Amino acid sequence: MSIRVAVIGAKGRMGSHAVDAINNAEGLELVAALGSSDSLETLLDQNIDVAVELTVPKSTEDNVTFLVENGIDTVVGTTGWDNDRLARLESTLKDHPKTAVLIAPNFSIGAVLAMRFAELAAPYFDSAEVVEIHHTRKLDAPSGTANHTAQRIAAARNAAGLPAVPDSTESDPQGARGAVIDGIHVHAIRQQGMNAHEEILFGSDGEALTIRTDSHSTSAFMPGIVTAVRSIADYTGLIHGLENMLDL
Amino acid sequence: MSIRVAVIGAKGRMGSHAVDAINNAEGLELVAALGSSDSLETLLDQNIDVAVELTVPKSTEDNVTFLVENGIDTVVGTTGWDNDRLARLESTLKDHPKTAVLIAPNFSIGAVLAMRFAELAAPYFDSAEVVEIHHTRKLDAPSGTANHTAQRIAAARNAAGLPAVPDSTESDPQGARGAVIDGIHVHAIRQQGMNAHEEILFGSDGEALTIRTDSHSTSAFMPGIVTAVRSIADYTGLIHGLENMLDL
Amino acid sequence: MSIRVAVIGAKGRMGSHAVDAINNAEGLELVAALGSSDSLETLLDQNIDVAVELTVPKSTEDNVTFLVENGIDTVVGTTGWDNDRLARLESTLKDHPKTAVLIAPNFSIGAVLAMRFAELAAPYFDSAEVVEIHHTRKLDAPSGTANHTAQRIAAARNAAGLPAVPDSTESDPQGARGAVIDGIHVHAIRQQGMNAHEEILFGSDGEALTIRTDSHSTSAFMPGIVTAVRSIADYTGLIHGLENMLDL
């Protein structure tokens, strides 16, 4: 029996990719694809198992609240979920204890795995740095993913009792050593023709470990969304981060 | 209180690096460094906690048997441990239930982590291939590590129910697609100036994950040996593979 | 004054990208975009400076002949130009000595530069190997570009009097060492989510030089086409390969 899926925000860039991905995924059946002018009420008599919410920050909380209140498990890819919103959502979920919501800041399985591997590797190497490459339209540096990766590496090093990374730099007048996030150096490259990429470099005497993840296009997020849709029935409550649904 | 360590095979390339590494490692004390003409009997009144056995295939079994029979935990980096030898060692260890022996085919922590991460990532990507680069004196291709990595990727894919890797190749008259180990393509490069390197490539629509490990020199194995020496007191019996002593 | 450009084969994948690229390129004016049902005769009263021919192997020779006979410089991206066709084209060009035709097997400037750099570097390194990565729909291995790169490396090594690449491999039961093209090992990887990529590895004692080129999409060929359209007025006769129009 197929999992019955609705996509909310089906006309956007992520949404239209998600419609295709769900149509092509074995075991999933797309039964609704709502645009911004469609009412969520229409979902109620369609026996939806899972909703995929890919709208905009200002709509996402209302949409997710409605879906939870109607007992529909929801996979959320929209940003804008600050701590206040998350607290209200957790409270709503308490009244619907069989329902699950996944909020994932990054649906790239490669990026999620890379971050987890970085955390596992961090205690075993003297040096660790992060390099991210993004398209030239990006407004901020470093990327949220690179920032978060550095924080997790730093936390893993601290937990293992490692000292600061070795660095003898005395002269760096122009800032070539990059940003320092919790003691980990982070470098941001902006390159025409690229999309979203991260390289994590670990080094000790005589050896190196490098983990690289490349998201060439929006389609990179679809395997993560499909995995989440397939798995969410096994969960209840709020799940934060796709890594919690991977078998790591 | 320091861990008291003996190095057996201290004059060889690995052994002399190990002597230096143990001398420099906090919490370890080198109390004996035996060459091929020294008798292991001299260790018995020195209160050795851990022996590091780095000799040659024809001596290693006798050495390890002696050490186990005298209740000394042993970290073994010598090759040549076939199934018969391992069976005899397990039997000896049964009579010395408090003693532990680690037999590790690869003491590079980077290589061990890379293999483990490859196994964890394998279920989430359509494509997987392995490339290894070694110095030009290497006699066999592909390397044992690349071979083993491919086998573990294949096993993880099978366990997750993945189909064969996608490949439309119809014409490959010269064998550019490389070796196929359990369905995973493996490529071996031989390059002057390199030592031992492995790159594992995973791909799905729009995304890639690449894990690379570089062992530039023999010193790459020392952090693994030091980690094993520090940890082996927590174990008993036969441990096969350094990965079992890492926190993964 | 703008260069007046016609695209022949404007409805195909390459052609439609070319239409966009020419529309966006400073100094170029798109004055005709012909599909397969349009007659080339319509070009004759439009004062075309340069035609871009991106059709199919069976049409390309007739199209190019017509264009040359009408004195229109032509940039050809269609495949299928064997030696017989090239000979006939050279003969036609002799009767039209002011007209130029560029036939380019690869319009990726990155790939063209990488090949040229490989040729320049080849005499200075003991080892050289080529790795190509392509999408999983590709039917042949290795790619034409990788094959051609290996041939040019081999020729440059021979011209410099270098011996064979060092390789001690005695055992390679499954062919992990890949294809051997003129003495240079070539490896082909097929990976979901990738497009067309080549890595050229050079090594000597203690040092390595690596040249990598990535074509993520059809748009990768457009800068090459635009460069050719801008430059072709400076040439006459048959030019074979985009590298002849770059300042190397």
Next chain:
Amino acid sequence: MSIRVAVIGAKGRMGSHAVDAINNAEGLELVAALGSSDSLETLLDQNIDVAVELTVPKSTEDNVTFLVENGIDTVVGTTGWDNDRLARLESTLKDHPKTAVLIAPNFSIGAVLAMRFAELAAPYFDSAEVVEIHHTRKLDAPSGTANHTAQRIAAARNAAGLPAVPDSTESDPQGARGAVIDGIHVHAIRQQGMNAHEEILFGSDGEALTIRTDSHSTSAFMPGIVTAVRSIADYTGLIHGLENMLDL
């Protein structure tokens, strides 16, 4: 007939490698290997063709002056040649018009080629950035090579009339975008276990070209020194930079 070579500074790290390299190089004969306490006078009756000067900044000028005055072609790997010293050397060379001196800041052929290729590629790509990786004992960032590479890329872009690299960064509170040298972003990584490495990244719509050079050890400089010793007889006067002796 062999080229007769003297190494000055033969006991240092570079010098002892050079002695080995010259002993192993076909067509070269090592006839003198002087340490810091040996007098250069001893060279005069030994019919030296080429001297390799690998001493320290405070000795190098006196040594080179002596060698030039005695008509011995000299390959100099010592640093410390500021503009004043170079001017005095050029003046001395005018009185000895048949003698040649090569002063090379970098004898890694890979690094020299990478810089030259970067310069050739620069006009053809919208984006260009430089990443260097060095050991953790390095005091300054970025490396001289990375700095010089960025300057040459910038000059080549300017000569070709390219605009500034595209970059939309509005927020970079910690300096993740690195140093900016003549408009080119340069990033410096410090990693335990590495030696000297540089990666040059070029990008345009849909395509990338990456040039990477790795110097794993001092031996990386020997092919450059041997090449210079073999070629210097074809030159007179001051040659600045090994690239002038390569066939590029």
